[in-house]
Amino acid sequence: MYKPLKIGNLIAKLPVIQGGMGVGISLSSLAGAVSAQGGIGVISTAQIGFTEPDFDVNPLKANLRMIGEHIKMARKLAPKGVLGVNIMVATQNYASYVKEAIKSGIDLIISGAGLPMELPSIAKESQTKLVPIVSSLKAANVIFKMWDKKDNTVPDAIIIEGPKAGGHLGFKPEELEDISLPDYDKEIEKIIELTKGYEAKYEKEIPVIIAGGIENKADMEHYLSLGAEGIQVATKFVTTKECDADIKYKEAYINCKEEDIIIVKSPVGMPGRAIRNKFMERAALGRIPVRKCHNCIIPCNPATTPYCITDALTNAAKGNLDEALLFCGANAYKETRIRTVKEVLADYFG
Template identity: 35%
Template structure:
């Protein structure tokens, strides 16, 4: 989770408890004061990109130390970022176990990682059509995904795999539909059911739901928001406070500057932006990148693309990870959190999700959701 929400502390701790801990690759220099000092006012893309690769290497190594030889470590690289290829290469060179790619179709990931055949490749997709496309393209290159994250845009946080905000709740994204459809697709392609583990993500917040997803054919689940608010989450405490205190009516879906729908908490900056969105789109025009390092391959704000969001995402996400409630953009999934507004440890969260056992000092929530949403 970017930027800086899942760095070495969260990912390393998750791996320590034998799961897959994922570091987001984007703009990790923000966790390194010495690297920030080098680039603070710089608009030198080469310099900023190079220190971000140093930060990625440091984060992977620190997470590895924390994990103490347990679990697996992954790096998430968004396909939409301009330094996608160099981040993938750096993660491989730094000894990562898996590369997870969302926010676009990673058609070229097998070639990019060809020198690292032991690195697991895990695309994030949201529907059977996207999964079929990746499978068919990769099979022509003699490569299969080592797992697939199926992320439901109706519930997930951050960027969503739907064409627009109106489409996020479309029934073709429902977990039962995508899991059953994917297993059917495997049959058609002559792939054994066990060959590619399916990992469900988006709004998963209780043990019973994990059981139901496993019964439907998932092999694992991925959690975003519940991990972001753990004690070990790498963001400022204010970031966690905003996420845990958000009420359902505070959580909104809108178009980000990537052109993709995104889900976040309606904090003061986002409310103000959404009020002005139509006007800003009306006057969109190409301009120099606000931060100077052109983090996205295509940016609605920089490139003047009127149908995409009109703001600098790096600026707003950096405010959020640093705990600036007024100015930050706080990505969050739509669902209740497993422990309400309590900030608990990774270990407690994992124990609850895997066994149903809640920390003894936390009361049962009154409105726990025990059924898969339709």
């Protein structure tokens, strides 16, 4: 038996968080299913309103509306479960997304793709738990120091996202090619040690959750033995019946080979891991002009961006694979069939 994952007064029966995947990959169906099984289900807010009729006219309005709708739908699937949202720091109008999620009664906010320095001040006086994502001791140190100094608080939990994770990664491209996992274990242990110091100062438990390429029970037990309280899993949930993505997106994972998984340049300004396809081959040859700006991320300049990340990711969610950015984790090629969320969780807890 494994200890439940406790984040403040939130208790998840299983010590697993389902990673947030946007655009449109982890919405209410997947998050609700994971939560109903005893894990923590996570809705990605990245362009969450992309299917709404007013999205092209007013993406912010459509997105904020659908944050509430998806939280409501996930709650119906898991009325007693724990639910979170993933909000990228790089999101335009970041504070509006945080406030909308809190207003809609979300249990916790997970935030990466940048350091969420303003998150405590935006979320102050709410009961929502705040969980930053880091990939290095340096990043963890900055967050702890700044939250402590500026807001007299610390995270409710922290997620360490390793080099095998999918989506946007907190590493330099060359690190993703060269980094060895035993060396990264040392980084994890240093972050856990740092966290313990702040636990003592605030007399508060701050669970550390590990993410990135955690394939099975043995992998999970390895990280728990280092001092982690839980794991975050994303890629393995893509090929589930409950995942919100189009079946063609799921089949891209099932059909890909290890050599098809590459490191790509993202308009967010961070490297990412994705499946090689016609779109990525075109992007490698030169800039793909933006037809319409959706005001999604702060670092993006429509005149110079290598491609529109909103269009690329919404195409992925809709199954238009030749025009899509297919984000994935390093082990996506290991997923060979469509399963249920319950079956995926059995890889760890069966």
